[in-house]
Amino acid sequence: MKIGLDIMGGDYAPKAIVLGAIAAHQSLNAGEHLVLIGDTEQIKPILIEEGFNPDHFEYVHTDEVIGMGEHPTKAIVQKPKSSISVGFNLLKEGKIDSFASAGNSGAMLVGAVFSVKTIPGIIRPCLCTILPKIKGGTGLLLDVGANADCKPDILLQFGALGSLYAENLLQIDNPKVALMNIGEEDEKGNMLSMATFPLMKDTNLFNFVGNVEGRDLFNDKADVIVCDGFTGNVMLKLAESFYVMTVKKGMKDEFFDRFNYEQYGGSPVLGVNAPVVIGHGISSPLAVKNMVLQSREMITTGLVDKIKTAFK
Structure with a gap:
């Protein structure tokens, strides 16, 4: 190797x-x-x-x-x-x-x-990042910056890519895949999320568990969270700032220490x-x-x- x-x-x-x-x-x-x-x-x-x-x-x-x-x-x-x-x-x-x-x-x-x-069949590659979970373990967020604008079929593929990564590298059995949205209800969201939801609901490519909100980023509702690259990059940069703020404030917290990007290396191109x-x-x-x-x-x-x- x-x-x-x-x-x-x-x-x-x-x-x-x-x-x-x-x-x-x-x-x-x-x-x-x-x-x-x-x-x-x-x-x-x-x-x-x-x-x-x-x-x-x-x-x-x-x-x-x-x-x-x-x-x-x-x-x-x-x-x-x-x-x-x-x-x-x-x-x-x-x-x-x-x-x-x-x-x-x-x-x-x-x-x-x-x-x-x-890879043949894939519309657009994407970037993913690891999410620390508050009860331990990790999840995955994608896309985090490669595709600022997406279409529903692209987000559907991100779900499949994220599920494969979570299963093989994070060792999560049958990972729960969710769509980032402004509410949990099926009909919530903008045009993109409302068009993506039924595609994910009907797919057999992964274990879709519905919509999640920003407050669910670090809990156990989903193992893989899918969004467009613009939204994902904003959330990633916000999450990275948590660790920086705790350091500047002189705080020592085991959970927020896990937001230190150094622990995860980089973002794979899937x-x-x-x-x-x-x-x-x-x-x-x-x-x-x-x-x-x-x-x-x-x-x-x-x-x-x-x-x-x-x-x-």
């Missing part, structure tokens, strides 16, 4: 990414290897400084970087030697089994769709033909480590193949 990691992506690259790679290496099993993609002239001095044997990693040198503020599509086309572009070429050619980056998220989405392509994970731009070494381990789980569970089978 070869896990590709973009060393140049993120606000604190390359040092934070390299330190995260070192931490991840300690948790990998025999036969599981990290491939560091980026400027090797910047990588190896950090390894030496940390007293880490550079031979533990494989390296692919690149001399271009896609900045966080660059236009995703233009950057992918105009910077073919960037760490993100090279990483996706390696993934497309089967030279790595997954690819993760804390760099330009738009470029990561574009790169995934342009290189390894969308619906493309290979495991791809997008990390937070401010990813710390701990977040990078967990992003690598998340990539490994996507590979070992065979999630992509299971999605392909479900959408045949």
Whole structure:
């Protein structure tokens, strides 16, 4: 197994990414290897400084970087030697089994769709994030930013993708899938949610349990919550702020500590033909480590193949 990691992506690259790679290496099993993609002239001095044997990693040198503020599509086309572009070429050619980056998220989405392509049958790939539950355990929220505008059939597919992820990576048996809405009643919501509800109610693709409201995000009414990417991104950023506020207030709370994004690594891109994970731009070494381990789980569970089978 070869896990590709973009060393140049993120606000604190390359040092934070390299330190995260070192931490991840300690948790990998025999036969599981990290491939560091980026400027090797910047990588190896950090390894030496940390007293880490550079031979533990494989390296692919690149001399271009896609900045966080660059236009995703233009950057992918105009910077073919960037760490993100090279990483996706390696993934497309089967030279790595997954690819993760804390760099330009738009470029990561574009790169995934342009290189390894969308799985046949899937209308649009999406991003998901882990939700901590107040009684313990975790759930899933999707989409959280890839698709600001959606149609009912797209949300239906998000439900299927989320159910497969929850079952295989979160180990939830027959996960409960719900639609985010402004009320629990069947007829509630805007045009999108009212058109989506009957599709989900009639499907046999997943275990649909109806509408949920924003107050249900962290309880046990659903294991997978589906919404458009605009709504999901707003909820995600709000949830992340809970942890930041408790830290600033000097509060120590076990539940709110679980809102720390570092614990979860990144957001998987669901619906493309290979495991791809997008990390937070401010990813710390701990977040990078967990992003690598998340990539490994996507590979070992065979999630992509299971999605392909479900959408045949």
